[in-house]
Protein backbone atom coordinates (compact mmCIF):
# COMPACT_ATOMS: atom_id res chain seq x y z
CA UNK A 71 0.00 0.00 0.00
CA UNK A 72 1.46 3.37 -0.93
CA UNK A 73 2.06 5.71 1.96
CA UNK A 74 0.38 9.11 2.05
CA UNK A 75 1.74 11.91 4.19
CA UNK A 76 -1.37 13.76 5.32
CA UNK A 77 -1.08 16.48 7.94
CA UNK A 78 -3.86 18.32 9.70
CA UNK A 79 -3.76 22.01 8.67
CA UNK A 80 -2.00 24.17 11.27
CA UNK A 81 -4.76 25.67 13.45
CA UNK A 82 -2.67 28.55 14.80
CA UNK A 83 -3.93 30.93 12.08
CA UNK A 84 -7.56 30.49 13.20
CA UNK A 85 -7.68 33.68 15.29
CA UNK A 86 -6.39 35.81 12.41
CA UNK A 87 -8.88 34.23 10.01
CA UNK A 88 -11.76 34.81 12.43
CA UNK A 89 -10.64 38.40 12.98
CA UNK A 90 -10.65 39.11 9.23
CA UNK A 91 -14.14 37.60 8.86
CA UNK A 92 -15.52 39.47 11.89
CA UNK A 93 -14.27 42.87 10.67
CA UNK A 94 -15.92 42.61 7.25
CA UNK A 95 -18.61 45.28 6.77
CA UNK A 96 -21.57 43.18 7.95
CA UNK A 97 -23.18 42.28 11.27
CA UNK A 98 -21.13 39.76 13.22
CA UNK A 99 -21.77 36.24 11.86
CA UNK A 100 -24.19 37.51 9.20
CA UNK A 101 -22.70 35.44 6.39
CA UNK A 102 -23.59 32.29 8.30
CA UNK A 103 -22.33 29.05 6.80
CA UNK A 104 -20.36 30.99 4.19
CA UNK A 105 -18.13 32.19 7.05
CA UNK A 106 -17.45 28.60 8.16
CA UNK A 107 -16.65 27.72 4.56
CA UNK A 108 -14.24 30.65 4.19
CA UNK A 109 -12.54 29.69 7.45
CA UNK A 110 -11.97 26.13 6.21
CA UNK A 111 -10.61 27.31 2.85
CA UNK A 112 -8.20 29.68 4.63
CA UNK A 113 -7.04 26.91 6.97
CA UNK A 114 -6.44 24.48 4.09
CA UNK A 115 -4.43 27.07 2.18
CA UNK A 116 -2.86 28.61 5.33
CA UNK A 117 -3.66 32.10 4.11
CA UNK A 118 -6.00 35.03 4.71
CA UNK A 119 -6.38 35.41 0.93
CA UNK A 120 -7.64 32.09 -0.43
CA UNK A 121 -7.74 31.44 -4.18
CA UNK A 122 -9.33 28.76 -6.36
CA UNK A 123 -7.13 27.83 -9.31
CA UNK A 124 -7.97 25.58 -12.30
CA UNK A 125 -10.94 23.77 -10.74
CA UNK A 126 -11.17 20.16 -11.92
CA UNK A 127 -13.62 17.30 -11.51
CA UNK A 128 -12.61 13.70 -12.14
CA UNK A 129 -15.42 11.29 -12.99
CA UNK A 130 -14.27 7.73 -12.35
CA UNK A 131 -16.28 5.03 -14.17
CA UNK A 132 -16.35 1.28 -13.66
CA UNK A 133 -18.62 -1.76 -13.83
CA UNK A 134 -19.74 -4.03 -11.04
CA UNK A 135 -20.19 -7.81 -10.96
CA UNK A 136 -22.96 -7.38 -8.38
CA UNK A 137 -25.12 -5.95 -11.22
CA UNK A 138 -25.74 -9.61 -12.21
CA UNK A 139 -27.70 -10.01 -8.98
CA UNK A 140 -30.41 -7.58 -10.13
CA UNK A 141 -29.61 -4.72 -7.70
CA UNK A 142 -30.01 -1.82 -10.17
CA UNK A 143 -32.95 -0.65 -12.21
CA UNK A 144 -30.69 -0.11 -15.24
CA UNK A 145 -28.58 -2.57 -17.28
CA UNK A 146 -24.81 -2.64 -16.95
CA UNK A 147 -24.26 -1.34 -20.52
CA UNK A 148 -25.41 2.09 -19.35
CA UNK A 149 -22.01 2.63 -17.70
CA UNK A 150 -20.23 2.35 -21.07
CA UNK A 151 -22.84 4.50 -22.82
CA UNK A 152 -22.66 7.20 -20.16
CA UNK A 153 -18.85 7.40 -20.49
CA UNK A 154 -19.35 8.16 -24.19
CA UNK A 155 -21.99 10.72 -23.22
CA UNK A 156 -19.49 12.37 -20.82
CA UNK A 157 -16.81 12.69 -23.49
CA UNK A 158 -19.28 14.02 -26.05
CA UNK A 159 -20.49 16.61 -23.52
CA UNK A 160 -24.14 15.58 -23.12
CA UNK A 161 -24.49 14.49 -19.48
CA UNK A 162 -25.72 16.54 -16.53
CA UNK A 163 -22.18 16.90 -15.21
CA UNK A 164 -21.04 18.31 -18.57
CA UNK A 165 -23.74 20.99 -18.48
CA UNK A 166 -23.00 22.09 -14.92
CA UNK A 167 -19.21 22.04 -15.22
CA UNK A 168 -19.36 24.04 -18.45
CA UNK A 169 -21.62 26.54 -16.69
CA UNK A 170 -19.04 27.12 -13.95
CA UNK A 171 -15.78 26.78 -15.91
CA UNK A 172 -14.73 23.51 -14.28
CA UNK A 173 -12.48 21.17 -16.26
CA UNK A 174 -13.79 17.59 -16.53
CA UNK A 175 -11.63 14.46 -16.64
CA UNK A 176 -13.32 11.19 -17.57
CA UNK A 177 -11.58 8.03 -16.38
CA UNK A 178 -12.14 4.42 -17.37
CA UNK A 179 -11.26 2.82 -14.04
CA UNK A 180 -12.72 -0.57 -15.01
CA UNK A 181 -15.63 -0.30 -17.44
CA UNK A 182 -16.77 -3.45 -19.25
CA UNK A 183 -15.75 -2.85 -22.88
CA UNK A 184 -12.89 -0.84 -24.35
CA UNK A 185 -12.92 2.74 -25.59
CA UNK A 186 -11.17 2.32 -28.91
CA UNK A 187 -10.40 5.60 -30.67
CA UNK A 188 -11.97 7.68 -27.88
CA UNK A 189 -8.90 9.66 -26.84
CA UNK A 190 -10.75 11.81 -24.31
CA UNK A 191 -11.27 8.81 -22.04
CA UNK A 192 -8.32 8.52 -19.64
CA UNK A 193 -7.46 4.82 -19.62
CA UNK A 194 -6.81 3.63 -16.07
CA UNK A 195 -8.63 0.34 -16.48
CA UNK A 196 -7.85 -2.27 -13.84
CA UNK A 197 -10.13 -4.97 -15.33
CA UNK A 198 -13.35 -5.39 -17.30
CA UNK A 199 -15.52 -4.74 -14.24
CA UNK A 200 -15.33 -6.29 -10.77
CA UNK A 201 -16.38 -9.80 -9.82
CA UNK A 202 -19.76 -10.34 -8.17
CA UNK A 203 -19.24 -9.84 -4.43
CA UNK A 204 -22.40 -11.87 -3.76
CA UNK A 205 -20.15 -14.82 -4.69
CA UNK A 206 -16.49 -13.80 -4.28
CA UNK A 207 -14.45 -10.69 -3.40
CA UNK A 208 -14.97 -7.91 -5.95
CA UNK A 209 -11.23 -7.57 -6.58
CA UNK A 210 -7.88 -8.70 -5.19
CA UNK A 211 -6.07 -6.62 -2.58
CA UNK A 212 -3.33 -6.07 -5.18
CA UNK A 213 -5.87 -4.60 -7.62
CA UNK A 214 -7.36 -2.39 -4.89
CA UNK A 215 -3.87 -1.04 -4.18
CA UNK A 216 -3.14 -0.58 -7.88
CA UNK A 217 -6.39 1.38 -8.22
CA UNK A 218 -5.46 3.58 -5.26
CA UNK A 219 -2.10 4.26 -6.91
CA UNK A 220 -3.70 5.16 -10.25
CA UNK A 221 -6.20 7.53 -8.63
CA UNK A 222 -3.39 9.22 -6.70
CA UNK A 223 -1.16 9.55 -9.80
CA UNK A 224 -3.91 11.26 -11.77
CA UNK A 225 -4.46 13.83 -9.01
CA UNK A 226 -0.74 14.60 -9.08
CA UNK A 227 -0.83 15.09 -12.86
CA UNK A 228 -3.74 17.50 -12.54
CA UNK A 229 -2.11 19.33 -9.60
CA UNK A 230 1.03 19.77 -11.71
CA UNK A 231 -1.08 21.83 -14.14
CA UNK A 232 -1.84 24.35 -11.39
CA UNK A 233 -5.07 22.97 -9.96
CA UNK A 234 -5.65 23.54 -6.23
CA UNK A 235 -9.34 22.61 -6.00
CA UNK A 236 -10.56 19.21 -7.12
CA UNK A 237 -13.86 17.35 -6.98
CA UNK A 238 -14.70 13.71 -7.55
CA UNK A 239 -17.67 11.98 -9.13
CA UNK A 240 -18.44 8.53 -10.44
CA UNK A 241 -20.45 6.42 -12.86
CA UNK A 242 -21.01 2.70 -12.45
CA UNK A 243 -24.27 0.80 -12.63
CA UNK A 244 -24.90 -1.00 -9.29
CA UNK A 245 -22.35 1.06 -7.38
CA UNK A 246 -24.86 2.17 -4.74
CA UNK A 247 -24.71 -1.49 -3.62
CA UNK A 248 -20.97 -1.24 -2.98
CA UNK A 249 -21.41 2.11 -1.28
CA UNK A 250 -24.14 0.77 1.03
CA UNK A 251 -22.08 -2.19 2.21
CA UNK A 252 -19.00 0.02 2.69
CA UNK A 253 -21.12 2.41 4.76
CA UNK A 254 -22.46 -0.43 6.89
CA UNK A 255 -18.99 -1.86 7.48
CA UNK A 256 -17.30 1.45 8.31
CA UNK A 257 -20.03 3.17 10.33
CA UNK A 258 -21.52 0.10 12.00
CA UNK A 259 -25.04 1.40 11.23
CA UNK A 260 -27.69 -1.25 10.46
CA UNK A 261 -27.69 -2.31 6.79
CA UNK A 262 -31.29 -1.09 6.41
CA UNK A 263 -30.12 2.47 7.16
CA UNK A 264 -27.47 2.15 4.44
CA UNK A 265 -29.39 0.66 1.50
CA UNK A 266 -31.52 2.75 -0.86
CA UNK A 267 -33.28 2.83 -4.20
CA UNK A 268 -30.29 3.95 -6.26
CA UNK A 269 -31.45 4.73 -9.78
CA UNK A 270 -35.07 4.20 -8.72
CA UNK A 271 -35.94 0.67 -7.54
CA UNK A 272 -39.50 0.06 -6.33
CA UNK A 273 -40.16 -1.25 -2.81
CA UNK A 274 -40.08 -4.90 -3.83
CA UNK A 275 -36.83 -4.49 -5.76
CA UNK A 276 -35.35 -2.62 -2.80
CA UNK A 277 -36.21 -5.54 -0.49
CA UNK A 278 -34.50 -7.92 -2.92
CA UNK A 279 -31.39 -5.67 -3.14
CA UNK A 280 -31.22 -5.56 0.66
CA UNK A 281 -31.42 -9.37 0.83
CA UNK A 282 -28.64 -9.76 -1.77
CA UNK A 283 -26.41 -7.42 0.25
CA UNK A 284 -27.28 -9.10 3.55
CA UNK A 285 -26.29 -12.50 2.10
CA UNK A 286 -23.08 -11.06 0.63
CA UNK A 287 -22.12 -9.60 4.00
CA UNK A 288 -22.60 -12.99 5.66
CA UNK A 289 -20.25 -14.60 3.11
CA UNK A 290 -17.11 -12.53 3.70
CA UNK A 291 -14.83 -11.60 6.55
CA UNK A 292 -13.53 -8.07 5.87
CA UNK A 293 -12.51 -5.73 8.63
CA UNK A 294 -9.68 -3.36 7.67
CA UNK A 295 -10.47 -0.47 5.30
CA UNK A 296 -8.49 -2.11 2.47
CA UNK A 297 -10.27 -5.45 2.99
CA UNK A 298 -13.66 -3.73 2.94
CA UNK A 299 -12.58 -2.01 -0.28
CA UNK A 300 -11.29 -5.11 -2.07
CA UNK A 301 -14.20 -7.29 -0.96
CA UNK A 302 -17.13 -4.96 -1.67
CA UNK A 303 -15.77 -1.98 -3.59
CA UNK A 304 -15.52 -1.03 -7.23
CA UNK A 305 -12.57 0.14 -9.32
CA UNK A 306 -14.02 3.67 -9.49
CA UNK A 307 -14.46 3.73 -5.70
CA UNK A 308 -10.91 2.43 -5.15
CA UNK A 309 -9.44 5.03 -7.54
CA UNK A 310 -11.41 7.72 -5.70
CA UNK A 311 -9.89 6.54 -2.40
CA UNK A 312 -6.41 7.11 -3.86
CA UNK A 313 -7.44 10.41 -5.42
CA UNK A 314 -8.87 11.66 -2.11
CA UNK A 315 -5.78 10.64 -0.13
CA UNK A 316 -3.42 12.27 -2.64
CA UNK A 317 -5.45 15.48 -2.85
CA UNK A 318 -5.30 15.79 0.96
CA UNK A 319 -1.57 15.00 0.96
CA UNK A 320 -1.16 17.82 -1.60
CA UNK A 321 -3.20 20.17 0.66
CA UNK A 322 -5.73 20.72 -2.11
CA UNK A 323 -9.36 21.73 -1.53
CA UNK A 324 -11.30 18.54 -1.96
CA UNK A 325 -14.92 18.69 -3.11
CA UNK A 326 -17.12 15.77 -2.09
CA UNK A 327 -20.22 14.75 -4.10
CA UNK A 328 -22.94 12.19 -3.34
CA UNK A 329 -23.49 8.83 -1.70
CA UNK A 330 -20.92 6.84 -3.68
CA UNK A 331 -18.15 9.45 -3.51
CA UNK A 332 -18.78 9.76 0.23
CA UNK A 333 -18.38 5.96 0.57
CA UNK A 334 -14.88 6.33 -0.91
CA UNK A 335 -14.24 9.08 1.62
CA UNK A 336 -15.39 6.75 4.44
CA UNK A 337 -12.61 4.35 3.44
CA UNK A 338 -10.05 7.14 2.98
CA UNK A 339 -10.75 8.70 6.40
CA UNK A 340 -10.59 5.27 8.05
CA UNK A 341 -7.01 5.08 6.69
CA UNK A 342 -6.10 8.75 7.37
CA UNK A 343 -8.61 10.69 9.54
CA UNK A 344 -6.98 14.04 8.65
CA UNK A 345 -8.38 13.91 5.07
CA UNK A 346 -11.62 15.33 6.50
CA UNK A 347 -9.89 18.66 7.18
CA UNK A 348 -9.49 19.15 3.39
CA UNK A 349 -13.08 18.23 2.44
CA UNK A 350 -15.92 20.51 1.45
CA UNK A 351 -19.23 18.63 1.41
CA UNK A 352 -21.12 19.93 -1.58
CA UNK A 353 -24.53 18.28 -1.61
CA UNK A 354 -26.66 16.08 0.60
CA UNK A 355 -28.40 13.71 -1.78
CA UNK A 356 -31.66 11.82 -1.65
CA UNK A 357 -30.18 8.32 -1.54
CA UNK A 358 -31.15 6.67 1.76
CA UNK A 359 -27.95 6.57 3.74
CA UNK A 360 -26.26 9.74 2.52
CA UNK A 361 -27.59 11.76 5.45
CA UNK A 362 -26.32 9.10 7.87
CA UNK A 363 -22.90 9.13 6.20
CA UNK A 364 -22.65 12.91 6.59
CA UNK A 365 -23.76 12.71 10.22
CA UNK A 366 -21.13 10.04 10.88
CA UNK A 367 -18.52 12.41 9.44
CA UNK A 368 -19.94 15.36 11.38
CA UNK A 369 -20.39 17.14 8.07
CA UNK A 370 -22.95 19.59 6.78
CA UNK A 371 -23.38 19.89 3.02
CA UNK A 372 -23.61 23.24 1.22
CA UNK A 373 -26.65 22.22 -0.86
CA UNK A 374 -29.61 19.92 -0.40
CA UNK A 375 -31.34 19.68 -3.74
CA UNK A 376 -32.75 16.15 -3.34
CA UNK A 377 -30.68 14.93 -6.30
CA UNK A 378 -29.74 11.28 -6.64
CA UNK A 379 -27.39 11.31 -9.57
CA UNK A 380 -23.74 11.29 -8.64
CA UNK A 381 -21.34 12.04 -11.56
CA UNK A 382 -19.95 14.93 -9.49
CA UNK A 383 -23.14 16.93 -10.12
CA UNK A 384 -23.36 18.23 -6.53
CA UNK A 385 -19.75 19.46 -6.74
CA UNK A 386 -20.35 21.46 -9.90
CA UNK A 387 -23.53 23.03 -8.53
CA UNK A 388 -21.94 24.05 -5.21
CA UNK A 389 -18.82 25.50 -6.86
CA UNK A 390 -20.09 29.09 -7.31
CA UNK A 391 -20.98 29.22 -3.61
CA UNK A 392 -17.44 28.16 -2.71
CA UNK A 393 -16.19 30.87 -5.06
CA UNK A 394 -18.40 33.38 -3.22
CA UNK A 395 -16.79 32.39 0.10
CA UNK A 396 -13.39 33.12 -1.44
CA UNK A 397 -14.54 36.40 -2.98
CA UNK A 398 -16.02 37.88 0.19
CA UNK A 399 -12.76 37.16 2.01
CA UNK A 400 -10.75 38.92 -0.67
CA UNK A 401 -13.05 41.67 -1.91
CA UNK A 402 -15.34 42.83 0.90
CA UNK A 403 -14.29 45.98 2.73
CA UNK A 404 -13.45 45.74 6.42
CA UNK A 405 -14.49 48.08 9.23
CA UNK A 406 -10.79 48.60 9.92
CA UNK A 407 -9.86 49.85 6.43
CA UNK A 408 -13.21 51.56 5.71
CA UNK A 409 -12.89 53.63 8.86
CA UNK A 410 -16.44 52.67 9.87
CA UNK A 411 -16.97 51.75 13.49
CA UNK A 412 -17.78 48.12 14.04
CA UNK A 413 -19.75 46.14 16.62
Ligand SMILES: Cc1cc2ncn([C@H]3O[C@H](COP(=O)(O)O)[C@@H](O)[C@H]3O)c2cc1C
Pocket residue numbers: 141142143144148152240241242243244245246247267268269270378379380381
Ligand atom coordinates in the same frame (compact mmCIF):
# COMPACT_ATOMS: atom_id res chain seq x y z
C1 LIG B 1 -28.53 7.02 -17.29
C2 LIG B 1 -27.83 7.07 -15.94
C3 LIG B 1 -26.93 8.11 -15.66
C4 LIG B 1 -26.32 8.14 -14.41
N1 LIG B 1 -25.42 9.00 -13.89
C5 LIG B 1 -25.14 8.64 -12.67
N2 LIG B 1 -25.81 7.53 -12.33
C6 LIG B 1 -25.76 6.95 -11.01
O1 LIG B 1 -26.50 5.74 -10.90
C7 LIG B 1 -25.70 4.60 -10.67
C8 LIG B 1 -25.93 4.02 -9.31
O2 LIG B 1 -27.23 3.53 -9.08
P1 LIG B 1 -27.54 1.97 -9.02
O3 LIG B 1 -26.73 1.40 -7.92
O4 LIG B 1 -29.03 1.91 -8.75
O5 LIG B 1 -27.21 1.38 -10.37
C9 LIG B 1 -24.28 5.08 -10.81
O6 LIG B 1 -23.85 4.86 -12.12
C10 LIG B 1 -24.38 6.53 -10.45
O7 LIG B 1 -23.33 7.31 -10.87
C11 LIG B 1 -26.56 7.19 -13.42
C12 LIG B 1 -27.45 6.14 -13.71
C13 LIG B 1 -28.10 6.08 -14.96
C14 LIG B 1 -29.05 4.96 -15.25
Ligand SMILES: O=C(O)c1cccnc1
Pocket residue numbers: 246268269327328329330331355356357360377378379380381
Ligand atom coordinates in the same frame (compact mmCIF):
# COMPACT_ATOMS: atom_id res chain seq x y z
O1 LIG C 1 -25.79 10.26 -4.30
C1 LIG C 1 -25.32 9.65 -5.27
O2 LIG C 1 -24.12 9.76 -5.57
C2 LIG C 1 -26.20 8.74 -6.09
C3 LIG C 1 -27.44 8.36 -5.66
C4 LIG C 1 -28.21 7.52 -6.44
C5 LIG C 1 -27.73 7.05 -7.64
N1 LIG C 1 -26.53 7.42 -8.03
C6 LIG C 1 -25.75 8.25 -7.28
